Amino acid sequence: MNVRSKDKIARFAFLLAAMVTILILVLIIFYVLFNGLRVVTFEFLTSPIKEMGKEGGIFPTIISSIYLALLSIIIATPLAVGTAVFLTEYTRENVATKIIRFGANCLAGIPSIIFGLFGFVFFVIYLRFGWSILSGSLTLACMILPTIIRTSEEAIKSVSYTYKEVTYALGGTKLQGIYKIVLPKALPGILTGIILGMGRAIEETAVLIFTAGLSIHIPTSVFSSGRSMAVHFYTLAREGISIEKAFGTAAVLVISILIINSISYFIMYRFMRKYT
């Protein structure tokens, strides 16, 4: 076999791999939307849950999901960005930073059900927050920390060293360099991390079954229990309450994830273009 035909075969093999990947994604999305979109109406989105989900809509779960995602982001972002700044700006590569980074990466590898168990024992029972939006958000925050830390760290590292040097040469302090130039420049990357984390929080199920509970009502405070879309879907499907409504919920969930990811690309694109 000559070199050119080898090249052709290789090209075909790689193309095939890429096509299969796309195909899987498209199939899943198509399957969910095909089965789900039939029940997704304006009423489905805005009505309360009736008869444990057999009837009615999913409005409370949408609200709970939004609360959970936002609150977990609000809790996790300062911690994660702070950690990333510490790792990149305040320490040199040494044993301590390796341990912190290793720890953060391990956190990323822990199955979410373990986070759920931890959240249940610590936030729900020990701190007496009960099954609530607060317990759920705190646990989700622990879970998405590594995602935000890692993307923020990469973003901060990619800020050119000369910008910091310019700041020092003009008599600026380290802190001024960080908040005037490093963080603004790293913002698109950090935002991407935050949005990825938000995506994870929205699609998470296991954690929330243990920590946020299954209440079908709209949460009235951070101490109310609330059922997220993913948990609602799980309950409907697992307990065979209504497969039709389960697919409807899944469709809404998938569409929200797609929207969140599109927004994140859009933000990145806007920021990238601004000054280059």
Add this chain to the structure above:
Amino acid sequence: MDKQIKISVKDLNISYDSNRIVRDLNIDVYANNILTIIGPANSGKSSFLRAINRLHDINPDAKVTGTIKIDEKDIYKDDIRLYDLRKMVGMIFATPTPLPMSIYDNLVYGPKLHGISNKQNLSELVEESLKAASLWDEVKDRLDVSAICLSGGQQQRLCIARALTVKPEIIMFDEPCSGLDPISTSKVEATMLELKKQYTIILVTNNVKQAARVGDQTAFFLMGEMVEVNKTAVVFTTPSDQRTNDYITGRFG
């Protein structure tokens, strides 16, 4: 010529990790003069500059010993605030380093670091420093344009203007024209000669001819040691050391 000493360096040694980059350096820099420093790569020229504004402090591997006095004050003693020192000693880097923001924001960046926030004052500073860096006429109508959009030579003059906004007394140029074409280079050189009236200037350059064109004093560095320093005219006509002669006539380096 007025021979007031602005910077006085005694027994300066700089090492990274344990490589000595600059050894036993003694030199005086006169006020309102341009000291040009020539020498091949790795001769310690840039490291010397970074000792004067204490930019080595960022790097824990760097060790600086000896004394550097500016206006009779030892800058490595505690009673000098690092940030005041760096304000007093401006620095222009080899490649233009505009920050990724508008021309105006680049120029108010330094003053804002030092707490100046009055719009009127800032605008005056911007105009003043752009004029001093002979860039005002070229950019006065588009101060809100991103600094990245300027040409290389304009960017470098913007960096000079930016250094001026914090009112330094000494300006150090670290091979400022290494990436510029001859026309931009001559503009930067003209700017330096103009600035000399108000500021003390140290110019590190790889371009021997440039050192001859703008220098009052010239020092030749080789492998971390200063081979000689003298009036520029003397160094370029009757150098006292054979190695200097070899370098400026292009026999090595």
